[in-house]
Amino acid sequence: MSDEQSIELVERSQVSAKAAEFKAGGWRLVQISSVPTLGGQEITYSFDKAYRLQSVRTTVPNADPVLPTITGAYFAAFTYENELQDLVGLKVLGLPLDFKGNFYRKAMNAPLTSSNPDGKAG
C-alpha cells in the first residue's frame, strides 16, 4: 500500500494555524473525525497531498468542550465542524455557517460521546 499515514499531536490552540500551514502547502482536507476518550474527545484532522495522508490530532476535554474553527483555511470544514457540534456536543468557535446543533436532525444531543454509552433514545 502506498497509503502512508502519520499523525502529529498538537495543542488545541494551534489547530487553526496548523490548518493554515497545510493549506499553504497545497494539501486537501480529507476529513475531521472524533474519538471519545476518558474525559474528552480526540479530534483528528486528515490532509492529503499526492496520495500521502497526514493527520493532526488534538484533545478537547469534556470540562471545556470548545474548539477553534479551521474554516479560515478550509471553508469546506464547516460541514465537519457542524457535525462535531451536533454529534459530539463541542462548541466550535468562529463558524461562518453555524447550524447551532441543527445540521443533523436527531433524537438526542451529542450521541457520540462517552457519556452516552448506550446511545439509544427513550
Place this chain on the structure above:
Amino acid sequence: MGTRTVIPFGPQHPVLPEPVHLDLVMEDEKIVEAIPSLGYVHRGLEKLAAKKDFNDMVFVSERICGICSFIHSMAYSTAIENIMKVEVPERAQYLRVMWAEMSRVHSHLLWLGLAADALGYESLFMHSWRVREKVLDVIEETSGGRVIFGTCKIGGVRRDVDAATLDKTLKMFDDIEVECQEIVHVFAGDPSVHKRVAGVGILSKDDAYALGAVGPVLRASGVTWDARKLGYAAYGKLEWEPVVETGCDVPARVLVRAKEIFQSIGLIRQAIKKMPKGPVEVRVTGNPNGETIMRVEQPRGELVYHIQANGTKNLARFRVRTPTFANIPPLVKMLPGCELADVPIIVLSIDPCISCTER
C-alpha cells in the same frame, strides 16, 4: 439589488430519490446563496459499533448505502485487515476488484438514468436502467445478491466464483459494453442534451481542490486524483489511469462517469484474466487493536473509514466520511449565479447519496 426570496428545495422533490434539503436564497431567477441541511435519513449507525461485534459490523457497513454496498464492506474489511495485519489471499483481492467495479458500472448507469430523467429525457432513463439490469444479472450470478452482495468478510471473500461463471461474466460484459456505447453516444452527442447542460454548474479546478471535492466531481474539474491509485485490493497490480476531464461543468461530470463505465469494464476483464487460483479467505482470530484511516474510491468519490480498535470485540470508533459529505461544500459553491431551473441537474451532478452521507 432586487428583492431576495428564500425558496426551500426539498426534502421532497420529484427529482430527488432521497430527502435532502437546501434553502435557496434567490434574486429573481438567480441563486445568490445555497444553505444545505441534513438529517432526514440519519440513523446514527456509527454508534452501533459499541453494540455489535467487529465482524458483524461488515454487514452494517454494507448497509450504509444500498448502491455502493460492496465498496463499503470492502473498505471496512480492508481497514480491519490493516489493523490486524491479515494477509488476504490474492484471489480474494482480485474478486474484490471485480465486484467493486461491477458496482461502479451499475451505479454510474443508475446515475446516467437519473440525470436523463432530470433533463426530461425519459426514454434515455429507461434505457440506462434496462442495461443496468444486465449488470445486476451478472452481479446476481456471481454473488447471489442484486444490490446487497454480502460477499465481503474480514479475511477475504465469502464465496469463490468458478471458471465457467467468470467466462460467462466476460461474455456478458462484452454485450453490456456495446449497449453502454449506444447510451453514452446519446449523452455525449445529442445536441439537446448538450444545449441543456453545457456551462451549467461550473466548479473551477482551484475551487474543486480547495473545497475538498472528491470523485468524478474533482476529476471533471481537471484534478487527477483517484483513491484506487492507493493500490488497495488488487488495484496496484492492474493497468489503468484515472479519467480526467477539464470542462468543470455538468457535461464534464457526465463524461467522467460515462468513461469510467468502460474503464470499469476494462478493470473487470483484467481482474478476471489475472486472477490466480487459490483460497479466497483466511481465518482471522483475536480482536483488532490499533488505528487506521482507510481510503477507497466509491462510484461517488473518496470514502474514508477511520477505525480505532482497543483490543475488544467492539470498536472504539467507527467513523465514516462518505463522498457526498465531502461534495456538499463544492455544491454550495456551484449553485450561486445559476438559474433556479438548473438546480435539480446541478444537485444531481454530484451524484448525491444521502443515506451514505447521513449514516
Place this chain on the structure above:
Amino acid sequence: MGIMSKSPWILHYDGSSCNGCDIEVLACLTPLYDVERFGIVNTGNPKHADILLITGAVNEQNKEVVTNLYAQMPDPKVVVALGTCATSGGIFRECYNVQGGIDTTIPVDVYVPGCAVRPEAIIEGVVKALGVLELRAAGKAQTHTPTGKVKA
C-alpha cells in the same frame, strides 16, 4: 377483480432506508419488471394514491412525515412495508435515531421482508395489497388500528 385493483396508484416514501430497497422499487418501474403493464402507476401525490410503499425504518425526523402522508391518502388505502428495516427496524433497530418498523407509526397491511427486497417480492407484495384494497373497498376487511395486522 373490482374497480379498485384495476389500476392502483402507488406512493413511495423512503423512510431511512439504505437506498437498496428504493432502487429496487425504481427497478420495478423500469423495462425489465415494468409494473405499468399491470396498470400500476407511481405518483408523487398522496392524495392520488391507493397504496403506500414504505422502505426503511421510521426515525425521529420522518415519523411526522409518514403520519402526514398516510393521513392525506383517501380511503380505502393500504400500506406495504418493503424490506427488513420497514418491517422491524432491521439491522438499524438499535440505532439511537431509529424508532423501529413502520407499524410503530402507522398500521401496515402487508409485510415484505428481504434485504434488499427483490423486485419480484415487491410485485407480489403489491398484488397482495390489491386483495386487501378490494376487501376494504367492499367494507369486508378490518379497518386499521394502530398495531393492527391484516393477513393478506
